Amino acid sequence: MGWFLGLGIAGLVLLVLSLVFDGLLEGALDGLGGGVDGFLSLPVVAGFVSMLGFVGAIVLGTTGLGAGAATGAGVVAGLGAATLTWKAGRVLMRGSGSAALRGEDLVGIAGIVVTAIPAEGYGEVMLYPGGQPSKYAAKSTTPVPRGAEVWVESLLSATSVAVRPVER
Numbered sequence: 001m002g003w004f005l006g007l008g009i010a011g012l013v014l015l016v017l018s019l020v021f022d023g024l025l026e027g028a029l030d031g032l033g034g035g036v037d038g039f040l041s042l043p044v045v046a047g048f049v050s051m052l053g054f055v056g057a058i059v060l061g062t063t064g065l066g067a068g069a070a071t072g073a074g075v076v077a078g079l080g081a082a083t084l085t086w087k088a089g090r091v092l093m094r095g096s097g098s099a100a101l102r103g104e105d106l107v108g109i110a111g112i113v114v115t116a117i118p119a120e121g122y123g124e125v126m127l128y129p130g131g132q133p134s135k136y137a138a139k140s141t142t143p144v145p146r147g148a149e150v151w152v153e154s155l156l157s158a159t160s161v162a163v164r165p166v167e168r
Contacts, residue, residue: 004057004070011050018042047085052078105129106136106152106161117144117163125150125163138163 016043056074059065106129117123117140125138137160144150150163 001057001060004053004060004074007053007074008050008057009053011046011048011053014049015043017048018046041086041089043089044085045083048078048082050078050080104155106155109152110166111136111138111150111152111163112148113114113138113144113148113150113163116146119143123159124163127152127161136161140164 052071052074054074055077056070060067060070063069106127109127109129111125112128113123114126114135115124117125118124119140119142122137122139123144123146126138127134127136132141137142137156138150139156139160140150141164142165144163144165149166151166152161153164154162156162
């Protein structure tokens with residue numbers, strides 16, 4: 001039973017190391033199809049080893065089946081844990097599929113003036129890039145009253161845009 005508990009603890013230590021060093025140890029398994037989202041990534045191997053050890057110890061300690069049956073049960077449980085860890089890791093690495101918003105993405109979207117914009121001066125507009133409200137400093141060649149709808153013509157800086165009123 002000591003071997004099984006040792007494997008279980010070693011798997012947990014390996015998992016903690018893979019989380020603490022965040023990918024630094026991943027290179028060790030790259031040649032075997034490892035990597036961050038490979039089936040032999042460190043979290044997957046750690047899940048397999050710890051489930052093999054702990055389930056083997058439980059089966060050996062609670063039944064009279066012996067080391068062979070405990071190893072078999074541990075391998076089955078380890079493969080299940082490894083598969084679930086691999087699938088969960090792939091989903092998490094894939095993310096939501098939306099890329100981070102870039103400044104160029106603001107050009108061409110509509111917004112609402114929240115602070116009136118004087119001619120050739122600055123005011124503020126509320127834009128909704130990606131559906132999230134964001135306030136930007138805005139400059140226009142013509143005066144634009146508060147509440148007017150505007151289009152973003154260009155990006156002036158990370159926090160300011162050039163706009164023009166929407167003509168309907």
